[in-house]
Amino acid sequence: MESNAIIAAREVKERVQPQITKERAIKLYWKQKYFFFMLIPVIAYYLIFHYAPLYGIVIAFQNYYPLKGVAGSEWVGLDHFKELFTGLYFLPVLKNTLIISTYKLIFGFPAPIILCLILNEVRLVFFKKAVQTITYLPHFISWVILGGIVIEFLSPTRGLINAIIMEFGHKPILFVTSETYFRSILVLSSIWKEVGWSTIIYLAAITSVDPELYDAADMDGAGRLRKIWNITMPSIMPVVTIMFIFAVGGIINDDFDQIYNLLNASVLSVGDVISTYTYQIGLVKGDYSFATTVGLFKNIIAFVLILLTNYVAKKTNDYSLW
Template identity: 45%
Template structure:
């Protein structure tokens, strides 16, 4: 009678140290390219975070951050009781929501229109012209806005006067200034934002459009039923990031374009922190305002991401 021996499965081979680090060594050039981005985040994003403790201290420049005495939540109590703080929060939300409602769909519409162009040279030319303003400084754009909208020498008011109307003081009119901020932001950033959506549109299977054409669907129906669903995940992710920055109303833009006559409608949290922090040297109070803005933005981002995952999207984390 033959003896039956039990078969034993061989133990998995253990990787040696050189084998474990082989992927790291294989892509060493990519990791080196990643170093500048990591250094940037470390130096400009994470290292300054220790300065948040100024919001809880009676900061003195001579004593420094660590030796200044603790005051707890005193700065936050003063901040919320300050007469101007509700106004700057309201202005920040109003400008940011106006940019969100009008500015967020703009690059999507622009990308869909560019995607429909069939003449390659014309398409590239339009795309280049629309994203070039992204590289122009807000200081330059602010100067252009002042010159173009000047009530005395601006070309816009020259045209208004040509039709027999009185010149309009655009840059000092509280009813118009917010719209100037919104539309100048759209003009500057829509072309740059459209690049992401164009890349997402290129990832859609071209056979879907061909099948829809065979079935008799027009271009509008193809956009609605194929293009937009195809870039929905990209739209959701960018919308989540935008909601997380809802209290970022555009510090550089507002600082370059506003003036004391429109403080009532244009003074946002960032400009308030900059003006009060440097003007009256209240560093603890302004740090508390900045920390308040960051906490609210983080809460909104987490809540928006939670809702997106509930709706079946991946979210950002």
Template identity: 60%
Template sequence: MRKSFLHAYWKHKYLTFLFIPAVIYYIVFHYVPIYGIIIAFKSYKFSLGIWGSPWVGLKHFEELFTVGSFWQVFRNTFLLSFYKLVFGFPAPILFALLLNEIRMVLFKRVVQTISYFPHFLSWVVLAGLALQFLSPGTGPINLILQELGMKPIFFLGSSDWFRPVLVITDIWKELGWGTIVYLAAISGVNPEEHEAATVDGANRFHRIYYITLPAMAPVITIMLIFAIGRLVNDDFDQVFNLLNPAVMNVGDVLSTYTYRMGLVNMEYSFATAVGLFKNIIAFTMIITANAIAKRINEYGLW
């Protein structure tokens, strides 16, 4: 058995060699740094190093559960991720369905290209565009509101508007890129199924509901599991570039909190404890979501 296993690798040795750089990358940048989580159980000092710093056990986790600011940040993170899940997750699915119904190939390609483009821009650029576009003095949205006799709104400085802005800009950036996966799933549908359904009298909505969506179900399930696992995660680049003191009560999330505690306040052990706590919850949620998905429709990650 072992011999045949190694023979298969040797038979496809050139493909294996192409795979080696990816393996090295994950080992060096994802697995080797894992040893750093022991900082969460130590009082880390630069001068002493990781192994020389004294052990404190679960002290930092006890602080984490007793500090009121942490729970506010945790709540902000969960709410923001939940809103992105509710409004952002269905967006690329609906967009893929709409694109699939377009019969003008040139127009379809233009729309796809335009929708993909924001994904390749950094949040530094997109945040600058958002700041200009939503400016209370010169932003086009507020100029339109003033023309309609309404007062201008400081979208990025309002606690009521900051989260919706984060959700909308996230959808704007990732809509086209997320659509690629679902279009690939749709492309696997046999055209003869649609032709047979049309002959049987099915309209466009019936074909989408009974043919296209079931074909997309495995991909939708897997992407949903990943999305649920990200409920306690957030996009640091997005929030950091749009966050300001006026909306800290609703916009401060776990990543910005960890950044501030670890790199600004230099409380490295506490920041590591926050990150470890977040990852444990994310891992638990992925396992749970996968188990539920397997029971419902037999699709899952494993």
């Protein structure tokens, strides 16, 4: 439980903080109007490249032929959706997607929070900045390059891991072509690439924590773990909740770039996911209508998950997107 000094510090902060009325908010927005003009290119980008193409969803209900166009293609209603759930390939692909995404959520979501809390306790500024730079650098490297690094690192002939295994007298392991290890490789390499970048968000949230709360905790003799649990974590909980809502909503959206660059014929049964399946159906085989059906189904599920997670978050801790 929080100490009396921490509670008192919070109450003082709430009393001193000015109340922003509706009129004051309008004046503040008008004062910063030129900054809002900077949003115009971003809004235009989303309108042109994200909302305008929504018209193409209609081909999920047609037997679409490019030469006939959307207007001339035959309307088939829900036939593609029936094929989707009765086919032999989609359900195993859906299963792989959910398993891999769930593993990433379980192990990948807490990783940047833990790293953030550790870095926040580091007092050596040079070391802290060095760790931040090293950890978020992979975010800026494409999966084409990172996939090659992972494959080389786990290579049975040249890889460091197998070199260590062979030093102990064991045979090399074919990690990337093994169904046993492939999902673990996807999860660990995903954490490696994104943990540093996600940490920035939580470190930014920690900077808004009132230092007086930590001073009050020091007066009560609270240790580092107690301050993390009673001050830091509750202070960043709104950001954690919002990021968790997005993470759950994206559980059906796999990382195509990562999986496509690491996937091979030996691990299709455990690694083929919705995005790679859609790529094969839509671009390789040219069945645009069925590929659009798969994509539409995926987006509907993601939307429902966001709504459900947001509702549960709002009911449990009062933090939500809306």
